[in-house]
Amino acid sequence: MPPKKELPKETFTPIINVTIDKEDFTHAGEASSQIKERLLKLGYSPQAIRRVAIASFEAELNIVIHSLGGEIEAAIRPQTVRIIARDRGPGIEDISKAMQKGFSTAPPHIQQMGFGAGMGLPNIEHCCDEFQIQSKPGEGTTVTMVIREAR
């Protein structure tokens, strides 16, 4: 065993950082897969793993479908996961509309592929213990998700 270290208090050090390209459906899920694998090895409950998997994947998909490209950053602690999904644009015009179930701005060719049903952001919020979304049209969007192990 390596020498003991103190876990940093109150700080989240990102240990996963995956870049996501626009419209790259082939690799969508890569970040979520990595996060899930870690949580499995850390002994997270199946329920928490499922919530993280769904929230993280929806966030990845949003970057793929709607943005010019972005990244997923995950910081993992023994009982809390914080995931930040950031993209470079185009930004969300009306956040309250985007949070409505069924509302989607996905272009037709994406909807034909079976994506863009308008449930992404509501699903993410439903899975998270803390959820925050910030966006500026022309600049980009950041979604911050915190999921806790319920004990």
Add this chain to the structure above:
Amino acid sequence: MESSHSVGLDRDRCVGCTTCIKTCPTQAIRVKKGKARIMEDRCIDCGECIRVCPKYAKIAITQPLEVIRKFRYPVALVSPSLYGQFPLSIDIDTILSGFLELGFKRVIEVARGAEYMGHFINEYLKNVPSPRPVISSVCPAVTRLIRVRFPELAEHVLPIAQPMEIMGKLVRDRMNREGYPPGEVGIFYISPCTANVTASRNPIGFDTRVIDGAIAISEIFWPLYNIVKGLKESDVITRAGSKGIRWAAIGGQAKSLEDRYQSLAIDGLDHLVEVLESLSMGRLQGVDFIEAMACTGGCVGGPLNIENPYVAKEIIRQRCKAKIEKPFDELEDTYTWQDFQWKAPLGRQESLLLDSKPEVAMLKMEAVDDILKKLPGMDCGACGAPNCRTLAEDIVQDQADQMDCIFVFRERVASLAEDMIRISRKLPTALPQKDEDE
């Protein structure tokens, strides 16, 4: 200590190559001291290593035919994969009759169990509001894979005994009622795969076993064939219809479902892992049922068969072309899926956890990341672990050493060699110095 697994090693044949360690779906194999070793808490008995070993060193641990003599009333519980091993010129009744000549007192078809199960799946889908898609419990390698790698999907798994167990229970009950002393009835599953050999000993969802042993199809085929090719009359009439026999190949279960259900039929563990990852992340909405089989082709692709799985699959299809139906009788109609429901939930197997305490697991994970930075990232397998990350984990768990990595080892040797050269050129200043040319 006797292993509860059905995959073993012929040590004389194993050369310690890296083939099996890389194909294992749970990274359960390591090469230590030149031989492959299976980590028992990770092995799911899928038999993939048996399939890929180039030296035929990986073997299935099954019982020899002679074991049936220990019982006065041995019963053969036959997998429908067997019907795909014989040419079409030999009909199923004849194949089954051959078992009586081999010494079995009764022969029971798992294909009939498959027909019950098809009925149970439809009942379950209709009446139970469990998460969709429901994942079939027919393949024990799949259910074990989910316990180890996808515990978050445990509630999707159909909590019903597989056809082999259904028939095992039924024949045991029936023979008890007919007055046969239980200790003298030996039920032997004729198996296409290692996963079912293990499941016959350690059933998922139940504490007690009903099956006494498993004999590989590969073991029984030639004795059976020699009898069967000369059989003029069949004493046994098959009781299973085409629907049940069809389950021997991938797609069979999906065909037993009512039309309105959407189902996927997936064979091969690597494909299955992709689909399960997808499901885990919230995809596959609208799918009601997943038929998931670890072996390519379905059960006819199991490692204990003798015929090529594609040939066997076609033989099964030909045997089922006539679409023979054998309806349930009055007694059979009384069975419900609850009669065969699991007594215990699937749960999870914590083999992949770094530690049972989350804080310690976190520290170990950070240690793994640190060590990984010092490893070359080639995933070559020379250290005996399937990839660099796994070696890093083994090191943190005190099961391996950084010097097991051949690249780390060489760097150390090079660095030591440089030190040696440097030191060899320096003499203590008190002594006369050598000329630099020498």
